[in-house]
Amino acid sequence: MSENDIDRLAAMVDEEVERCRRAGAAVDALPADPQQAAAVLARAAQKADQPVLEPFEGLRFDDECDDRDQLRTMGVFHWTTVLYFALWNKAQYEAEHGTVEG
Structure with missing residues (x-):
């Protein structure tokens, strides 16, 4: 949306x-086993040993992962909490x- x-x-x-x-x-x-998956995920976050696991590299599991205030994690800090949008009814x-025309 910035292009x-x-x-x-x-592209x-x-x-x-x-x-x-x-x-x-x-x-x-x-x-499929959750404990095995957690172990693989933890290793892949440090360094993926398989190319398919590369999207997990650098993944953080700590409370500071977003380094923003904890009430607005995962980048939600950048979004407003107010929706500035209203739908028109048919007459409007x-x-x-x-x-x-239908």
């Missing part, structure tokens, strides 16, 4: 989709855009 060039924006979307695919593959590669929409 004006349509080609660059499309950024493609990059994000690929990161999501890699993250999903990393989760799928974890063992038609007044602004004309009659809705």
